Amino acid sequence: MKKFRTRVKETLDPGFGTRYQQDAKRLINKDGTFNVIRKGVGFSSRNVYQDLIKMSWTRFFFATMLLIFSLNTIFSLIYMGIGMEDIEGEIRGQGFFHNFSQAFYFSFQTFTTVGYGRLSPVGDLSSFVAAIEAMVGLMCFALVTGLLYGRFSRPNISLEYSKNVLVSPYKDGWALMFRIANRRQSLLMNMKASVSLTFKEATNGEMMRRYFVLNLERKNILFFPLSWTIVHPIDSESPFYEIDLNTINDYDLEIMIQMEGFDETFGNVVHSRYSYLPSEIEIGAKFQPAFKTDKKGNVILDMDDLHIFDKVPYQQSEMGNQKLNADRNIENQKEK
Amino acid sequence: MKKFRTRVKETLDPGFGTRYQQDAKRLINKDGTFNVIRKGVGFSSRNVYQDLIKMSWTRFFFATMLLIFSLNTIFSLIYMGIGMEDIEGEIRGQGFFHNFSQAFYFSFQTFTTVGYGRLSPVGDLSSFVAAIEAMVGLMCFALVTGLLYGRFSRPNISLEYSKNVLVSPYKDGWALMFRIANRRQSLLMNMKASVSLTFKEATNGEMMRRYFVLNLERKNILFFPLSWTIVHPIDSESPFYEIDLNTINDYDLEIMIQMEGFDETFGNVVHSRYSYLPSEIEIGAKFQPAFKTDKKGNVILDMDDLHIFDKVPYQQSEMGNQKLNADRNIENQKEK
Amino acid sequence: MKKFRTRVKETLDPGFGTRYQQDAKRLINKDGTFNVIRKGVGFSSRNVYQDLIKMSWTRFFFATMLLIFSLNTIFSLIYMGIGMEDIEGEIRGQGFFHNFSQAFYFSFQTFTTVGYGRLSPVGDLSSFVAAIEAMVGLMCFALVTGLLYGRFSRPNISLEYSKNVLVSPYKDGWALMFRIANRRQSLLMNMKASVSLTFKEATNGEMMRRYFVLNLERKNILFFPLSWTIVHPIDSESPFYEIDLNTINDYDLEIMIQMEGFDETFGNVVHSRYSYLPSEIEIGAKFQPAFKTDKKGNVILDMDDLHIFDKVPYQQSEMGNQKLNADRNIENQKEK
Amino acid sequence: MKKFRTRVKETLDPGFGTRYQQDAKRLINKDGTFNVIRKGVGFSSRNVYQDLIKMSWTRFFFATMLLIFSLNTIFSLIYMGIGMEDIEGEIRGQGFFHNFSQAFYFSFQTFTTVGYGRLSPVGDLSSFVAAIEAMVGLMCFALVTGLLYGRFSRPNISLEYSKNVLVSPYKDGWALMFRIANRRQSLLMNMKASVSLTFKEATNGEMMRRYFVLNLERKNILFFPLSWTIVHPIDSESPFYEIDLNTINDYDLEIMIQMEGFDETFGNVVHSRYSYLPSEIEIGAKFQPAFKTDKKGNVILDMDDLHIFDKVPYQQSEMGNQKLNADRNIENQKEK
Incomplete structure (x- = not known):
């Protein structure tokens, strides 16, 4: 194999270094990223945010849904733990799934702050948890608002x-x-x-x-x-x-x-x-x-x-x- | 016709090329845009966003209204499909338009999370759809918030x-x-x-x-x-x-x-x-x-x-x- | 009066021109602005936005309050025009002020999407207007969100x-x-x-x-x-x-x-x-x-x-x- | 102690000055800040905003909670001052804490605009205060939305x-x-x-x-x-x-x-x-x-x-x- 001629001036490496191991992949991927994995970075809210900003719309959609449904499930279970009698207006019934669905609808009506009122908290504990949930819900949508804007306004090029x-x-x-x-x-x-x-x-x-x-x-x-x-x-x-x-x-x-x-x-x-x-x-x-x-x-x-x-x-x-x-x-x- | 003198140094084209066809329009329009139509780009959420950011306020207003009313119409039809008896408190009546208007008001009260409660979902399916709609509504307004800010804060010059x-x-x-x-x-x-x-x-x-x-x-x-x-x-x-x-x-x-x-x-x-x-x-x-x-x-x-x-x-x-x-x-x- | 010596190199004007009339004020005010009044500019949403971004917090507070109270007053009058019997749950009474206050509370509960439901629309027309008002309310707060962020994040120096x-x-x-x-x-x-x-x-x-x-x-x-x-x-x-x-x-x-x-x-x-x-x-x-x-x-x-x-x-x-x-x-x- | 040789060209100070007192700390801290305390600056909404943008997530979380709970406590006390009979649907009882908890739940349901309606204002004064609170609540979450976005989108480096x-x-x-x-x-x-x-x-x-x-x-x-x-x-x-x-x-x-x-x-x-x-x-x-x-x-x-x-x-x-x-x-x- 003929060597590359060296009469032409060589350049300093642009930051990749010169001592790559033989089995290293290409330097720049087709999407413009580098084949580098960072370790020892620990949890960083910023990295999570950047992942959410950069991921595909499909993944972003599912990540958002997952977050909202998980939070609502957790709150539903808390309301069931407190006791369904603390929620006024629910259709009395038996079985875990009946109660869970009632708690879940109440939770969602609280989380989205739609609060029809057919289901409403009466006990002290459920009232307090519902207050927290409404706040958490608003925070979530505040975050989603920021993420949506961040996704669209990120300066990039295609x-x-x-x-x-x-x-x-x-x-x-x-x-x-x-x-x-x-x-x-x-x-x-x-x-x-x-x-x-x-x-x-x-x-x-x-x-x-x-x-x-x-x-x-x-x-x-x-x-x-x-x-x-x-x-x-x-x-x-x-x-x-x-x-x-x-x-x-x-x-x-x-x-x-x-x-x-x-x-x-x-x-x-x-x-x-x-x-x-x-x-x-x-x-x-x-x-x-x-x-x-x-x-x-x-x-x-x-x-x-x-x-x-x-x-x-x-x-x-x-x-x-x-x-x-x-x-x-x-x-x-x-x-x- | 006298030719332009060539003693003056010619410049490289600024990116338009030199081989334009004779029937091409002016290069720069009065509003600063170019007469170029892009094809084969496919759907891009970013291009939709940029269109929404750049369009006139009148068009933006109608686009927003169209989106909100379309979504509400779709949800109204879903509620009617589920059955109006699943919505508590509606004024019982007959005819498509009577039911549609009731479903539509319920839908809007859910979408905007105003949720008075006179109309509220009782069945499992309608409760679930209402939960989804409240979420969709909040997402919509999150998007509108971002769009309004994006429209105003876009750095431009007049x-x-x-x-x-x-x-x-x-x-x-x-x-x-x-x-x-x-x-x-x-x-x-x-x-x-x-x-x-x-x-x-x-x-x-x-x-x-x-x-x-x-x-x-x-x-x-x-x-x-x-x-x-x-x-x-x-x-x-x-x-x-x-x-x-x-x-x-x-x-x-x-x-x-x-x-x-x-x-x-x-x-x-x-x-x-x-x-x-x-x-x-x-x-x-x-x-x-x-x-x-x-x-x-x-x-x-x-x-x-x-x-x-x-x-x-x-x-x-x-x-x-x-x-x-x-x-x-x-x-x-x-x-x- | 001794003239300024001219041995020192004069500079081109930085954009103010050289032919100012004798009664012109100082060129740069203490707050860094110029004494120039623009005319023939017409209405520009951007200029309104920039005024809202730059005004003092006190003025911004009152401008926001004025907007919200004006919109609520207008909607209150519309509900009164439709007829108070279209709003369920209000305390029946007589006199303009009694009715106006009931309409105003209903309007505010709709505008802020709090929607307790004690007051709720029953007629078609009031239901429709209430749907519009809830939407207008959300838009308003979307705008305020953007304005608050815009006010804080505007790059400036003190x-x-x-x-x-x-x-x-x-x-x-x-x-x-x-x-x-x-x-x-x-x-x-x-x-x-x-x-x-x-x-x-x-x-x-x-x-x-x-x-x-x-x-x-x-x-x-x-x-x-x-x-x-x-x-x-x-x-x-x-x-x-x-x-x-x-x-x-x-x-x-x-x-x-x-x-x-x-x-x-x-x-x-x-x-x-x-x-x-x-x-x-x-x-x-x-x-x-x-x-x-x-x-x-x-x-x-x-x-x-x-x-x-x-x-x-x-x-x-x-x-x-x-x-x-x-x-x-x-x-x-x-x-x- | 040997002196630093002076054959090497000295540099102008980068803005710290040359006359530091002997007991001054290091110039640049490990986190990149300077050991300078500003006085006579007065209150500045911008400085408060920047503090909120730069503080840790834990501190930000507690600052937000503190703000929301303080506002709700203030509004709760106002409703109690107006009289609990102005709030419809509360569970009648005696004692400061019973009434306060009812007022607090009502306040939170208003502040988050969840507004179930089991608790709702009937009197003129409580209706008006509730309208104001719902508005304050929305403003708060508008601010939080902006702060969350500001925290994430602040260009910085780690x-x-x-x-x-x-x-x-x-x-x-x-x-x-x-x-x-x-x-x-x-x-x-x-x-x-x-x-x-x-x-x-x-x-x-x-x-x-x-x-x-x-x-x-x-x-x-x-x-x-x-x-x-x-x-x-x-x-x-x-x-x-x-x-x-x-x-x-x-x-x-x-x-x-x-x-x-x-x-x-x-x-x-x-x-x-x-x-x-x-x-x-x-x-x-x-x-x-x-x-x-x-x-x-x-x-x-x-x-x-x-x-x-x-x-x-x-x-x-x-x-x-x-x-x-x-x-x-x-x-x-x-x-x-």
């Missing part, structure tokens, strides 16, 4: 990344290309991309992680209403320059992406991470246009079109993947 | 832009001028303006969008209590320099404006976009003062005065629209 | 400024000095001060505002747990250099202060503005220490001590207020 | 700092090292560390605080999923260079740390402060690895492992603690 990184024709050589689009209605501004490459390599017998920043044709755009194709030219400054890309599956590499933008709706800076593995690199391919204009002059951007590409024949040049440093310099000057 | 861009006398030449003012009571600080010009032009038979940044006399102000006149001098660095402005309606151009500021009330950076088309450019005109001082020493800023201008005779000089590069340099030095 | 600007001995000359302290428990960080001078002067017969930035001995501090004395040395770069400070009341000047910091509790950048008029400048005075250490080693910072100073004899040197440019340069080098 | 600062072998000399890890699930990015040294020293008979910034091997990392060891090399630019570290307990010094990062969950910049005293400096020690990989490829980060180190023999070199300026320069070049 980008659609193209399924593949393409090795596409670029000027008289090749370039790595992938595309992103905003899945949200919110306006994103001042988008910045930073792409880096990491791979494991045996150095002096020890497995080490190495990191390279990949140069981009363009690092940022002001507005982001459409799709954005991020381009890394495989020129002499690229770590891919002397690699035979047909053998790319042999390398234990990962292309790590970090996007930053300003979400205008929330007035907040948002970040997105993503990573591609070798199996997701498509050698010799070209993206089809991602958007079209309809008859009314609106531009239509379809998320499904983001992934579509055509195959093109790939052939590595003799001198490496690209010879266009000169061209690139001109491009750079234009950009400045 | 600027009044003068209806026209004027070509006004400036030093011994001409300049493009437009004015803005803050429609809100909130204090805006550190305002920054960036103005660019885009137009479509046939290049080698293909329609291409081209972009130019317009130099400004002054790019930012620290405080923004009054109006601000943004001035682009038509000097030799301006793309308008060699254009006969009387023929400006012949060009398919758009003047795009991006304002940024810090809203002190929300402690947040806010943005505003706007654009002018050729029909909104007034050749040979001068703004009247936008504010006056009353007898108590208060400065009065009337939004309606922002648009008022006087006509002045316009004549292009021989050498282009302005010859004052020398003067401008002096001005620049003063600014530094 | 600085205590010393009552006077002192002309104090500084090295072998004089300096303008004032002090600030944080009135809040919240931690302020990365404080930045910018101080400028504005005055009106007849230039070619026309009254013009002129602006000067005042150099500071130190422009920022990292932490702000104690008081901070902001020092403007009156050296040859100061607009006060050649002024006889004893005649300072003759000038129509204003010292404008803008402070910026990061409030750690809210995680937000906050700003404060303040201004001093000539009558608040104390010529020849020195601040007493603003904090002391108690026996337990705690540092005690008393807001009242911030204003205390001792008089010192002031005498202007021949060559201007200060001759210490050389010293200052050394100081500057140390700071870099 | 870092685990290693218990000791180690003097560890580093290249061919020594370095100060400590470690941090994120105790939260939230993602921290763009972490920046700044470390400074302060100590008291008699200068011309007067005790003065002096400040030095400590150079770091690396000042920031992009991602922070694992632990981060912050390293200050004791080279010729270090104030520790000529100090015999075995005598470090003789100095009245404090190592002050300020961390800054971007919390992605809250979309906010967060800060953490910490400080080490001489007794926490471990001379001659080396950290054990802080994380390991499990069989599934997950990286396990245990907070308890953060503090574990092995002892290594420490010996100061003749020329000072380190001679590796040359090496350091190379390192720096690599970093750039």
Whole structure:
């Protein structure tokens, strides 16, 4: 296996360290999280809150239901312990389930503060417990109010990344290309991309992680209403320059992406991470246009079109993947 | 048609791309949005939330009413399905509408947790459904609480832009001028303006969008209590320099404006976009003062005065629209 | 009256403009607001919200009470219009006030969703109105919830400024000095001060505002747990250099202060503005220490001590207020 | 006692001042607060709110309970003052406690708006007071809703700092090292560390605080999923260079740390402060690895492992603690 060329400047690790064990998973998951498990943290109300904020709506729904029904069950059992004769208006009957259902309805009518009054507490103890329950109920809904708002107002970003990184024709050589689009209605501004490459390599017998920043044709755009194709030219400054890309599956590499933008709706800076593995690199391919204009002059951007590409024949040049440093310099000057 | 001069440095597209189809609408709408329709996004609770946050108060009011009345209608029908004899205290009667109205009042008294108790559930099933409804009702109002707060606290900006861009006398030449003012009571600080010009032009038979940044006399102000006149001098660095402005309606151009500021009330950076088309450019005109001082020493800023201008005779000089590069340099030095 | 020397570099106006009328008030009020009245803005829900967020607690309390009592009065009158016989359980009686009070209690029990049920609606119309009122009530309290949170969580800053600007001995000359302290428990960080001078002067017969930035001995501090004395040395770069400070009341000047910091509790950048008029400048005075250490080693910072100073004899040197440019340069080098 | 060498550039104080009295405590507490007591601030609703936001959950729980029970007690006494005959449905009895408990249950049923109706107000006065109480109750829970949300959504950071600062072998000399890890699930990015040294020293008979910034091997990392060891090399630019570290307990010094990062969950910049005293400096020690990989490829980060180190023999070199300026320069070049 050919080693990655080292003429290109290596980068400091972005915080992962260089001494990963060989069986460690990918660094960045598809959802932007890291494969790290924290221990010894103890209980933290904040972590519970953040879990509740980040979990799916289905899980959140069931967690809320579970909490409310558990609390009501506990209070129902307390009322039964106090004695059903302390609750006025219930339909007298026998058996645990009859009494429990009566206590449960009373409990729910108290917890939600609906308090019809057909069932109402008469004894001192049940009156006191009912007062506590009504308060607990209100606290619960106060919490739910905060959680609902927290879930919606959390500044985050939802980008659609193209399924593949393409090795596409670029000027008289090749370039790595992938595309992103905003899945949200919110306006994103001042988008910045930073792409880096990491791979494991045996150095002096020890497995080490190495990191390279990949140069981009363009690092940022002001507005982001459409799709954005991020381009890394495989020129002499690229770590891919002397690699035979047909053998790319042999390398234990990962292309790590970090996007930053300003979400205008929330007035907040948002970040997105993503990573591609070798199996997701498509050698010799070209993206089809991602958007079209309809008859009314609106531009239509379809998320499904983001992934579509055509195959093109790939052939590595003799001198490496690209010879266009000169061209690139001109491009750079234009950009400045 | 005279082409725009190309001696002036062209700018990279701000994210719109250069290959727009000929029938595409303007890039930036008057309300700062873009003419892009997203497809393939699927349902997203976040997008629904953002729509609810951004819609008008009238639409928000009707959407809320619709939700609440629909839920109550559904619960009313469920109670009728269970049987009206399960609700104690209702006025016995016949006919769908009589029963529905009784069920509906009971439903509303449960949903809002007002629970007078004249109507109250007695059967197991109706008691259980009522418990669920009270919970749903509280959740609804939790959501409305969050939405109301979200609508009010969303950091945004409301600027009044003068209806026209004027070509006004400036030093011994001409300049493009437009004015803005803050429609809100909130204090805006550190305002920054960036103005660019885009137009479509046939290049080698293909329609291409081209972009130019317009130099400004002054790019930012620290405080923004009054109006601000943004001035682009038509000097030799301006793309308008060699254009006969009387023929400006012949060009398919758009003047795009991006304002940024810090809203002190929300402690947040806010943005505003706007654009002018050729029909909104007034050749040979001068703004009247936008504010006056009353007898108590208060400065009065009337939004309606922002648009008022006087006509002045316009004549292009021989050498282009302005010859004052020398003067401008002096001005620049003063600014530094 | 001696004119301000113009050897010192003038500054661009910070957004107030230069052509103020002679009878205009001070630019920045003691509470940091500007003397500008906006007209032609029309009704804006956002402005109403911001007023409610910014008003005093007393006014907010009365505004809330007024809203709730008005709504209840309106609903009471509607119930009376429908007819009191539609409300079950009320104490039958005669006279407008008897009926109104019964309707009002029913209305309040509905509005707050307490719904005891002694009073409850029986007719269709009153049941429907009661359903609407319960909903309106919940909306009201949703709004109040948001307003209360908005009032508390609005990122702002409360600085205590010393009552006077002192002309104090500084090295072998004089300096303008004032002090600030944080009135809040919240931690302020990365404080930045910018101080400028504005005055009106007849230039070619026309009254013009002129602006000067005042150099500071130190422009920022990292932490702000104690008081901070902001020092403007009156050296040859100061607009006060050649002024006889004893005649300072003759000038129509204003010292404008803008402070910026990061409030750690809210995680937000906050700003404060303040201004001093000539009558608040104390010529020849020195601040007493603003904090002391108690026996337990705690540092005690008393807001009242911030204003205390001792008089010192002031005498202007021949060559201007200060001759210490050389010293200052050394100081500057140390700071870099 | 050997003085700290002064060849190293001293730093301006970060806001604490230089004239601390000798009996003053440490500058930064372990929880990141400062030892400053504010006086003359007066009552401020904002400070009360911030206290409620920052206090522990236990204290918050008791404060809330205290508020609710106090209000209910006050309203109960008012109802008793009005006369128990004004409350319909209460169980007639004698004695203060019997009546108080009835009034208290009625009060709670009103305050929580549960309003069963078995107890309900009949007289004008009790009806009016009950209306007010229901409103007060709703306001209370509105406040609690805001407080709960405020407590959870306050942007803050919880870092685990290693218990000791180690003097560890580093290249061919020594370095100060400590470690941090994120105790939260939230993602921290763009972490920046700044470390400074302060100590008291008699200068011309007067005790003065002096400040030095400590150079770091690396000042920031992009991602922070694992632990981060912050390293200050004791080279010729270090104030520790000529100090015999075995005598470090003789100095009245404090190592002050300020961390800054971007919390992605809250979309906010967060800060953490910490400080080490001489007794926490471990001379001659080396950290054990802080994380390991499990069989599934997950990286396990245990907070308890953060503090574990092995002892290594420490010996100061003749020329000072380190001679590796040359090496350091190379390192720096690599970093750039």
